[in-house]
Amino acid sequence: MSNPVQPLKEIFLKSVEAVQPQRLIRNQVKVTDRHLVVKGDAYELRKPCYLVGFGKAVLGMATEIEAVLRDDLQRGVVVVPSGIFENYRKPCSSKLQYMEGGENNLPDLNAQEGAAVIKELVEKLTEEDLLIVLISGGGSALLPLPVPPIKLEEKLDVVKAMARRGASIRELNCLRKQISLLKGGGLAEVAYPCRTISLVLSDIVGDPLDFIASAPTVPNRDPPGSAIQVLKKYCLYEAIPDSLRRVLEDGSQVSRNMELVVNEEYRHVRNYIIGSNYLNLKLVFIRCVVAGNNTIAAEAAKEEAINRGFQSVIVSTEIDGDVNRISKIYARMACNLAAVITDPGRRDKARVFLEGAASELRAGKRFVAEVLDMDYSRPLCLIFAGEPTVVVSGSGKGGRNQQLALAFSVEVNNLGIKSADISFLSCGTDGMDGPTDAAGAVGTSDLVGKALAENINPVGYLSNNDSYGFYEKYNGGRNLIRIGHTGTNVMDIHVMIITPKTQ
Numbered sequence: 401m402s403n404p405v406q407p408l409k410e411i412f413l414k415s416v417e418a419v420q421p422q423r424l425i426r427n428q429v430k431v432t433d434r435h436l437v438v439k440g441d442a443y444e445l446r447k448p449c450y451l452v453g454f455g456k457a458v459l460g461m462a463t464e465i466e467a468v469l470r471d472d473l474q475r476g477v478v479v480v481p482s483g484i485f486e487n488y489r490k491p492c493s494s495k496l497q498y499m500e501g502g503e504n505n506l507p508d509l510n511a512q513e514g515a516a517v518i519k520e521l522v523e524k525l526t527e528e529d530l531l532i533v534l535i536s537g538g539g540s541a542l543l544p545l546p547v548p549p550i551k552l553e554e555k556l557d558v559v560k561a562m563a564r565r566g567a568s569i570r571e572l573n574c575l576r577k578q579i580s581l582l583k584g585g586g587l588a589e590v591a592y593p594c595r596t597i598s599l600v601l602s603d604i605v606g607d608p609l610d611f612i613a614s615a616p617t618v619p620n621r622d623p624p625g626s627a628i629q630v631l632k633k634y635c636l637y638e639a640i641p642d643s644l645r646r647v648l649e650d651g652s653q654v655s656r657n658m659e660l661v662v663n664e665e666y667r668h669v670r671n672y673i674i675g676s677n678y679l680n681l682k683l684v685f686i687r688c689v690v691a692g693n694n695t696i697a698a699e700a701a702k703e704e705a706i707n708r709g710f711q712s713v714i715v716s717t718e719i720d721g722d723v724n725r726i727s728k729i730y731a732r733m734a735c736n737l738a739a740v741i742t743d744p745g746r747r748d749k750a751r752v753f754l755e756g757a758a759s760e761l762r763a764g765k766r767f768v769a770e771v772l773d774m775d776y777s778r779p780l781c782l783i784f785a786g787e788p789t790v791v792v793s794g795s796g797k798g799g800r801n802q803q804l805a806l807a808f809s810v811e812v813n814n815l816g817i818k819s820a821d822i823s824f825l826s827c828g829t830d831g832m833d834g835p836t837d838a839a840g841a842v843g844t845s846d847l848v849g850k851a852l853a854e855n856i857n858p859v860g861y862l863s864n865n866d867s868y869g870f871y872e873k874y875n876g877g878r879n880l881i882r883i884g885h886t887g888t889n890v891m892d893i894h895v896m897i898i899t900p901k902t903q
């Protein structure tokens with residue numbers, strides 16, 4: 401197989417480029433006639449406004465907002481991921497204070513300090529002020545202020561344990577909203593009665609405003625016992641420290657929230673998703689270059705694949721669930737399509753499998769018709785986007801993308817596909833997969849054979865959740881995708897290339 405990494409990496413990089421947040425701000429936020437205009441809604445600029453931000457994509461959002469507001473910006477605090485300034489120059493700003501925190505996407509003392517500075521700024525604001533809140537995925541780790549008497553380490557331990565057991569981002573954030581002072585509407589409450597406008601870049605399937613970055617400016621409408629239920633689901637409730645149990649059982653965070661909603665004390669807040677699914681589809685339709693969430697990332701990947709001579713299809717932008725399950729479906733999909741490409745007479749058999757897979761991957765049946773109607777004169781490139789989960793039971797180092805790329809390689813090998821070469825990339829658009837310095841990795845149909853020839857046993861690494869350990873060794877580390885922080889975050893991109901073998 402010729403070098404599979406380069407084309408996959410370049411297709412992925414195009415998808416990341418398409419979702420840089422500066423463009424979203426530039427196109428959706430303007431200042432005209434003493435008003436701040438957001439997606440057509442105008443807010444009077446009675447005096448220079450304030451800005452706070454937290455998340456993996458807010459650096460670009462903040463620099464752009466500062467450029468838009470100029471003298472209409474008074475002061476701001478932005479908490480960004482530790483290490484982001486290795487890839488991006490720290491902006492020189494006399495008005496915005498940039499703070500780094502959240503090493504490895506986990507809350508830490510630096511992030512807590514950032515959250516405290518944000519709280520201090522926001523609580524002084526009055527009805528006459530205007531506050532802009534920039535929010536993106538990764539914001540949960542960058543705005544930690546545990547409800548007393550919970551300590552940061554206690555909160556961290558529980559969140560880590562839930563993540564290792566495969567909890568989804570909605571489940572994690574359901575808990576975070578109930579144990580954090582600024583989450584689940586907490587920041588909006590501190591800002592009250594200041595007019596507050598949140599600009600949110602979504603990193604969760606379906607763009608749920610009440611879960612992204614644990615919803616600091618959206619009232620928490622989760623049922624009072626929901627966080628306890630989630631902890632019980634992962635058999636963690638018995639093990640949590642007393643401080644957490646007290647806060648969760650007391651439930652005052654939730655009931656205070658309800659009270660404020662009833663009293664209409666959220667009327668000072670407006671939340672805007674920038675680059676929502678609906679908006680993106682509309683923009684693609686009118687062929688506008690504004691980019692948004694993972695639909696736009698997937699579209700850009702597809703376009704690049706076509707430019708590189710592939711036939712390309714977006715299968716789904718809503719991939720979620722367990723990585724093992726996804727890797728099995730993807731491998732069987734590769735197997736079925738490899739069969740069709742080399743023998744079009746196999747279409748009917750493949751159709752049955754693909755229709756089932758389409759519904760499991762929330763792909764919609766148009767994908768099946770599209771992929772089976774191709775003439776296969778060129779290699780096939782399938783694009784997927786979303787965010788699966790991993791149940792971490794081993795002691796190794798890795799992330800869901802590297803785990804998926806490795807699991808896929810093992811599954812494809814088990815299926816013994818002879819007629820085509822298969823290569824597969826799985827990467828986080830934020831550039832950081834789990835607690836590693838890689839965005840993800842590339843798997844191939846010949847990876848298992850080659851690894852065994854190098855005396856590396858992929859299955860052992862896989863079952864120990866040591867996908868990073870595997871990829872560091874395998875092929876001299878060349879299948880790892882290391883690009884550093886990308887300044888954006890719209891979930892993961894998966895790219896699969898199926899190339900018929902020449903007889």
Ligand SMILES: Nc1ncnc2c1ncn2[C@@H]1O[C@H](COP(=O)(O)OP(=O)(O)O)[C@@H](O)[C@H]1O
Binds near residue numbers: 833835
């Ligand atoms: N050794 C490992 N192997 C595979 N996945 C892991 C490993 N360690 C952590 N993870 C997974 O990585 C996820 C966190 O990765 P991260 O890139 O920080 O996610 P996000 O950016 O979506 O918060 C967790 O859901 C966890 O299940």
Ligand SMILES: O=C(O)[C@H](O)COP(=O)(O)O
Binds near residue numbers: 505537539613
């Ligand atoms: O990108 C991330 O770090 C995760 O998707 C979690 O982000 P959030 O909880 O801050 O939305």
